[in-house]
C-alpha cells in the first residue's frame with residue numbers, strides 16, 4: 063500500500079488526484095482501500111461530518127439492518143472476519159456506525175477522507191480528460207477519474223407541503239437525524255410516512271410521546287423482523303460457516319441468505335401451504351419474503367394466497383379492525399414494493415396515545431405555526447418527523463450539477479429516465495464511474511454484497527488503464543442504449559411494474575415513471591463484469 067502521488071500529480075502545480083471518490087459510505091470506503099492498494103492517489107469527499115453514509119445520516123431511533131448482520135459486513139479480509147462480533151442478528155445503527163469507523167481505522171482510511179465537504183458541481187475538461195469537483199464551500203478538486211459512491215437512498219425526499227417556514231416546533235427528516243437525542247417524552251408528535259424508516263421509528267416514538275399521530279399515504283406489507291441477541295458461541299459457529307455463507311450470498315439473487323422454496327406452488331395442498339407460511343412467519347428477517355415459493359413473486363394467484371395470509375397476521379395484531387382496514391395494503395400485492403421489517407409496529411396502533419390518519423381520507427394541506435393543517439382541520443404538534451424517504455437511485459447524482467462533454471448536464475440527460483451502461487457509466491460523461499446509482503447492481507438488495515463486484519471491476523479497469531497509459535474511458539452510446547433497454551425490459555416483466563413505488567420514481571413529484579433500479583440477479587451481474595474484463599472492456603471506449 064502506498065500513498066505516493068502519481069507522477070502527474072507531482073508535475074502539476076495543482077494537485078491532480080488519480081481518483082476522487084464522492085461519498086464515504088460502505089461502498090466509497092472499500093473502493094478507497096482497493097484503489098489505494100494499487101498505488102493510485104485517491105481522495106474521498108464526504109458531505110457528512112463523519113464516515114458511514116447511510117449509517118451516519120440515518121441515526122433515528124429504531125434504525126437497524128434487516129439483512130443479517132454477518133451477511134452485511136466486509137468479507138474480503140480474513141483477520142477482519144476472524145474478529146467479527148455482532149451483538150444482534152440485525153445490528154442497529156450505532157453498532158454499524160462503530161463497525162464502519164473501526165474498518166476505516168484498521169486500514170488507515172481516514173487520512174484520505176475529507177469530511178464536511180459536499181460536492182456541488184463536477185465539470186469535465188475535454189482537452190485534458192480531467193474532472194474538477196467544486197464543493198459548496200467553493201473549494202476545487204481535480205482528478206482523472208471520479209467514482210460516485212453517492213448512494214441509492216441518500217437524497218432525502220421532502221413533502222411538497224407549503225408553510226414549512228411557519229412551523230415553530232422541531233422538525234426532523236429520518237435521513238438527516240440530529241446527533242443529539244430528540245426527546246419525545248410528553249410531546250405531541252407527528253410522523254409522516256410509513257415506509258421502512260416509518261415502521262422502525264413509529265413504535266419507538268410511541269413509547270414516550272404524549273401523543274403520536276401517524277400520517278399514512280399508503281400502507282405497506284411490513285413483516286416481523288424477529289431480532290435477537292447473538293452470543294459468543296453462536297458467533298463462533300457463524301464464523302466457522304463464513305466461507306460457505308459468502309459463497310452462497312454470491313450465488314443468490316440479491317445477496318441475501320434466504321432461499322426461495324423450490325417446491326412448485328401448484329403441487330402444494332392448501333393445508334401444506336398454510337403450514338409452510340406459518341413456519342416462514344416464525345423466522346427472522348426476509349425469510350418471509352425471499353423464502354416463500356418463487357411463484358409468490360411472479361404469479362398473481364399464488365401471491366393472493368400469501369397476501370391474504372399476511373393480511374390475517376396484521377389483523378390479528380390490531381385490536382380495532384377499522385384501523386386494521388387502513389393498515390392492510392389494497393393498492394399492491396405483497397412483495398411488489400420493498401417489504402419493511404418491523405418490531406411491534408402493528409401493536410403500536412393499539413395504544414391509547416397513537417392515532418392513524420389515512421391521508422387518502424384526510425389529506426395534508428400545509429404546515430402551520432403550531433403543527434399541520436389537514437382537510438379536516440388544524441392539529442398541533444411539538445415535533446414533526448418526516449419519514450418520507452428518498453429521491454431514490456438518481457437523486458444523489460441529479461442534485462449535483464454534473465457537466466460532461468459539450469457541457470451537457472447529467473440531470474438533462476436523465477430527464478426522461480436514467481440511461482447508463484451497466485449502471486456504471488453514462489455516454490457523454492467520460493471518466494465518471496458510478497457505483498450505486500440507477501441501473502446497476504450496486505446497493506440493490508444486501509448493499510455491500512451487491513456493491514463489491516463493481517468495486518472489484520473498477521479496480522481492474524483503473525489498474526488496466528494505468529498499466530496501458532490510458533486516460534479516458536467512456537461508455538459507447540450503443541452499449542448504453544442496449545443496457546437501458548435491457549433494464550427496462552426486465553422491469554416490464556415484474557409484477558411490481560404495475561405498482562407505484564420509488565423504484566419507478568413515483569414518490570417524487572415530477573419524476574418520470576421509469577424504472578430506476580436493476581432487477582437482474584447478482585450472479586448474472588458478476589458474470590457480466592468478469593466477461594467484460596476478459597473482453598477488454600467491451601462497450602467502453604478506452605483511449
Ligand code: N01
Pocket residue numbers: 126127128129215220221222236254255256257258259260262277278279280400403421449450451452564569
Ligand atoms: O422511504 P419510503 P423510507 N406526503 O419511500 C410517504 C431503505 N431502508 O425512508 O408510499 C405523505 O419507503 C410514502 O408514501 P407512499 C429501504 O430500502 C432500509 O421509509 O409514497 N406521505 C411512504 O409511506 C427502504 O425501502 C431500512 O404513498 C409521503 C413514506 O413516506 C428505503 O430505505 C430502514 C409523502 C416513505 O417511504 C426507503 O425507506 C429504512 C408526502 N408528500 C430504510 N412523500 C432497513 O431496515 C412520501 N410519503 C435496513
